[in-house]
Amino acid sequence: MSILVTGATGTVGRQLVQQLVQAGEQVRALTRDPAAADLPAGAEAVRGDLTKPDTLRPALDGVTGLHLITFGGDEPLQTGYEIVELAAKAGVRRVTVLSGWDPSTVEQALEQGDLGWTLLQPVEFMANALELAESIRTEGVVRAFDAGRTSAMVHEADIAAVAATALLQDGHAGKTYLLTGPQSLTLPEKLSTIGSAIGRTVELVRLTEEQAREGMRASGFPEEYVEFAIQLETNPPEAGMVVAPTVQEVTGRPGRTFAEWVAEHISLFR
The missing domain is CATH 3.40.50.720 (NAD(P)-binding Rossmann-like Domain)
Structure with missing residues (x-):
């Protein structure tokens, strides 16, 4: 499975890239500056900017799994509909979203589309x-x-572990996971x-x-x-x-x- 991780140099994204590489998956890591990304060996750093959806086309080519964040810099993404449309056209089948408490255009677009999506809400x-x-x-x-x-x-490694599970296994589409x-x-x-x-x-x-x-x-x-x-x-x-059992229920191991x-x-x- 080929998976594109956005926010790949962030707190959760870096962990997710590492876990997917260790699981033997083909991983593309989206970053604005691939030369400075310093990502785990085995990951392919690719250039792209979520605030400029057209830059994602090469990164999405052949991808079947996609991890999304909902911010571009410090602002909520306004390009969610364009990103989701590009992902659907590229043949993406599973999407995880590191979501905030307030929905962005990313969640709105996924809810109105046909992709299998899973929302992650860490407290x-x-x-x-x-x-x-x-x-x-x-x-x-x-x-x-x-x-x-x-x-x-x-x-953050447990957030990534839940994301990896949802990207690699069936049964998580349409779920919102509160993570503690x-x-x-x-x-x-x-x-x-x-x-x-x-x-x-x-x-x-x-x-x-x-x-x-x-x-x-x-x-x-x-x-x-x-x-x-x-x-x-x-x-x-x-x-x-309040402690939620989600991490153990989804990943099979305690948080x-x-x-x-x-x-x-x-x-x-x-």
């Missing part, structure tokens, strides 16, 4: 913890607004896990809501993002806090823990 990437790495490494401290929410973060990790952790629990791995205590300095707002504004974040971040902390969606993720990235926290 939060474990990789988001990398935002804490510098202050932990340099000070042993994290300064954050913490209202006590928990997060069932999912390992096997634990729902508070911020202090995450810091304790990191501290245990690096062998020293990580201190949490709690900011007030107003301090958090001022800090984000000072860093240049727009007011819309500031409000979103505060609401996520004070009024989080229940789906993001990776946060401790496993930390061990893989420990050099960034020391």
Whole structure:
């Protein structure tokens, strides 16, 4: 099977490319700059831009499986209908979509078309913890607004594993998979896990809501993002806090823990 992975140099895309190559599949990895992609051996890096659908024609030639993302840069894709039309004409049979909480033109086009599609909805990437790495490494401290929410973060490799399964096996078309990790952790629990791995205590300095707002504004974040971040902390969606069994049900193996993720990235926290 020949599979095209878009977003191939991203957090999930790189994992998916590696897993598909290891499974013996023919993999094309879409990137705007193939020379700088540094992809796993065995993958064919191809040039293309999801915001310019015509650039996808050579990459889609002969492809039967397609992994899509729904953003082009920092903006939701407005070219979903053109992309899906090109995929259908190329003979693509299975599509996975790394979807956000708000539907884009990609999901809309797939719902109106005839391709077999599977939506992946991860609640939060474990990789988001990398935002804490510098202050932990340099000070042993994290300064954050913490209202006590928990997060069932999912390992990016598990998101990729679900995508690979849906691309390679029957029975997943038309499904929407909510993806979480096997634990729902508070911020202090995450810091304790990191501290245990690096062998020293990580201190949490709690900011007030107003301090958090001022800090984000000072860093240049727009007011819309500031409000979103505060609401996520004070009024989080229940789906993001509750462990779902999807990863194990789809892949046949338990989801990776946060401790496993930390061990893989420990050099960034020391």
